[in-house]
Structures are given as C-alpha cells and as structure tokens.
Amino acid sequence: MARKNPLKALIQSIGLWLCACAAAIGAAPGPDDIEIPVLPYLSTEHLLNLNEPLRRHLQETLKRPVRVVTSADYRSFSADVAQGDYLLVINAAHMARLAELDSGYQSILQTINPLYALVIVRAEDPVNELADLRGARIVTPDPLALITLMGHRMLKEAGLTPSTDVQMPTADTHNNALKLLLGDDAIRAAVVSNRAxxxxxxxxxARLRILADGADLAGIPSLVYQTGPGHDDADRAFLSREILHFANETAAGHAMMQTLGHGGLREVVEADRETIDPFLPATREVLATP
Structure with missing residues (x-):
C-alpha cells in the first residue's frame, strides 16, 4: 500500500532490529523508536556490537532513536517477521526468500562476499577428512540456519547420513557451537559459517582447524536486507541509498563490513533469488517439524 509521506513512514516503521538493543539495556522503547530485527545467528551481545555502527548511522540520519532487536531462535525470528510489517529486516537468504514468497517482503540489498559452511575441529585433532567423523558428535547452529542445511549436504556428499552415521546436536548460534566444541570433549566437530x-x-x-569447507557453493549471501509489504518503492529506494552509502562509502561502514567479512553490500537481483530457491524445500521441512 502506497503512503503519502514515504520518509515519515520510513522513520516510523524501521522496526524490529533495534528493539533488541532496548531490551538488552533495559530501556523501554518509545512510540517513535525505530526498531529493526536482525537474525539471531550470533549471541545478542555480538549482534549488538557488530551492528552498532549501522545503528548509530541510521539514528543520526533519521533523527529518531534506533534500536536493534532479535529473537530467541530462528523459528521465532521467522514468525516475528511474518507477523510484522517492518521497514528493515536483516535476514538469512533462505528465510528472506520465504518472507518474500509467503509474507510479501521485498529483498533490497545483500552482502557481496558469499556465505558457506565450514566444518571445524580442534587444532590438535588428527582427523583428515569428513568421512573420518563417522560415529562422532558434530554440533551445528540452529536447525533452521542455512549453514546447518549446508553442513548436512556436505556430510551426505562425504557418505555420512546426518543423525544416523553422526550425531547432530544443535546450539542456538554459531559462536555457541564453537564454544561447545572447545569446551566439551564429547563434541568432535562444529559446523559454522565462514563469516562467523x-x-x-x-x-x-589458533585453537581450531578447518577440516572442510563448502566454498564451492557460490552466490549465497551472508545476509539480506529487506522491507515489509506495507512499504512503497520510495521507502525502499531511500533505505537502499542510505545503507549502501554507509556500507560502501563511509569509513565506519567499511570497517563494519570488514569486521563481518561481508565485503560491502549490493542490490538484490532476480538471479540471487534463483540461487537460494533450491534450499527452500529443506527450509520448509524444518519449519514444519514440531
């Protein structure tokens, strides 16, 4: 639905992301606060710290309090996004695509550097290849994480059936999966993203070693920036210009992109959607599981 004042609508709507920030510091969000949801692929503290430069830039630009928010897990995040109409959501590629198809969101920007899965072991572990992990416990992030789906594919290609030939406990985030690997001798390996x-x-x-990677899968972005169905082209154009300027043309944006390993941002094109579509059946299958 088009609105008469897209900038005002933008300011009022930039939603879920920054609510998490308010919750983290114990402040109650105000009626004019901008809240933007960000995928809970890392701990809340990590997400707030890593996205602080963009939060601060948007707050200065829009002249409104901006808050970063997240959800308890991927499933909750998917539901929160579907039930809302946020001007800006920072999402995983496969969940962003579902939000487009099922809830009317539009993806506007994505990271330049690709996302792929890494299978990590402790540095001293003598294992040489994935097939040698038969019978092991391999921890992954959230079951709905794209990296988890990629990790399952890598194991199958190595001749291992997930949950049969290897046990697949899950952690809520990538960094927690690595903490489990380093802190629990019963865990032999962890599947995490190259970006994490x-x-x-x-x-x-220095305490870890990359056993295998899925870098052969090209074209999947780390994160996708998208807007809700109630926002018009003027809102999207404004937001795209502002975030692209920050990420690709400012010192703070360059530093943030380098820290995250994103290589900057670019606009989403139709070919990007076609690249992620093969992962949608597995994503829907996980979502349908109680």
Missing part, C-alpha cells in the same frame, strides 16, 4: 569464523579473535582461531 572471521569474527573470532586470533587466539580462538
């Missing part, structure tokens, strides 16, 4: 791995400090990375 880049955010680790050097000391932590």
């Amino acid at each position: 791995y880049t955010t680790l400090d050097e000391g932590t990375r």
Whole structure:
C-alpha cells in the first residue's frame, strides 16, 4: 500500500532490529523508536556490537532513536517477521526468500562476499577428512540456519547420513557451537559459517582447524536486507541509498563490513533469488517439524 509521506513512514516503521538493543539495556522503547530485527545467528551481545555502527548511522540520519532487536531462535525470528510489517529486516537468504514468497517482503540489498559452511575441529585433532567423523558428535547452529542445511549436504556428499552415521546436536548460534566444541570433549566437530569464523579473535582461531569447507557453493549471501509489504518503492529506494552509502562509502561502514567479512553490500537481483530457491524445500521441512 502506497503512503503519502514515504520518509515519515520510513522513520516510523524501521522496526524490529533495534528493539533488541532496548531490551538488552533495559530501556523501554518509545512510540517513535525505530526498531529493526536482525537474525539471531550470533549471541545478542555480538549482534549488538557488530551492528552498532549501522545503528548509530541510521539514528543520526533519521533523527529518531534506533534500536536493534532479535529473537530467541530462528523459528521465532521467522514468525516475528511474518507477523510484522517492518521497514528493515536483516535476514538469512533462505528465510528472506520465504518472507518474500509467503509474507510479501521485498529483498533490497545483500552482502557481496558469499556465505558457506565450514566444518571445524580442534587444532590438535588428527582427523583428515569428513568421512573420518563417522560415529562422532558434530554440533551445528540452529536447525533452521542455512549453514546447518549446508553442513548436512556436505556430510551426505562425504557418505555420512546426518543423525544416523553422526550425531547432530544443535546450539542456538554459531559462536555457541564453537564454544561447545572447545569446551566439551564429547563434541568432535562444529559446523559454522565462514563469516562467523572471521569474527573470532586470533587466539580462538589458533585453537581450531578447518577440516572442510563448502566454498564451492557460490552466490549465497551472508545476509539480506529487506522491507515489509506495507512499504512503497520510495521507502525502499531511500533505505537502499542510505545503507549502501554507509556500507560502501563511509569509513565506519567499511570497517563494519570488514569486521563481518561481508565485503560491502549490493542490490538484490532476480538471479540471487534463483540461487537460494533450491534450499527452500529443506527450509520448509524444518519449519514444519514440531
């Protein structure tokens, strides 16, 4: 539905993301606050810290309090997005595509550098290939995470049936999966994203080793920025210009993109949707599981 004042609508609507920030610091969101939801692929503290430069930029630009919010897990996040009409949501590629098809959202921007799965083991582990993990416990992020779906595919290609040949416990986030690997000898490996791995400090990375990667799968973005169905083209154009300017043309944006390993942002094109569509059946299957 088109609105008479797209900028005003933008300011009033930029929603879920920053609500999490308010919750984190114990402040009650005000009626004019901008809230933007961000996928809970890392801990809330990590998400708030990593997205703080963009939060601050949007707050200065829009002249409104901006808050980052997230959900308890991927399933809750998917439901929260579907039930809302947010001007800006930072989503996983496969869940963003479902939000387009099922809830009328439109994806406007995505990260430049691709997303792929890594199978990580402890540095001292002598294992040489995925097939050698038969009988092991391999921890993954949330069952709905695209990286978890990618990890399952990698194991199948190595001749291992997930949950049969290997046990597949889950953690709620990528960094928690790595913490379990480092802190629990019963866990032999972890499946995480290349982007999450880049955010680790050097000391932590020194304790780990990449056993296998899915870098052959090209074209899947780490994150997708999208807008809700109640926002018109003027809103989307304004938001796209502002976020692209921040990410690709400002020092703070460049630093944020480098820290996240995103390589900047670009506009979404139709070919991007076609690349992610093969993952949708598995995504719907997980969502349909009680």
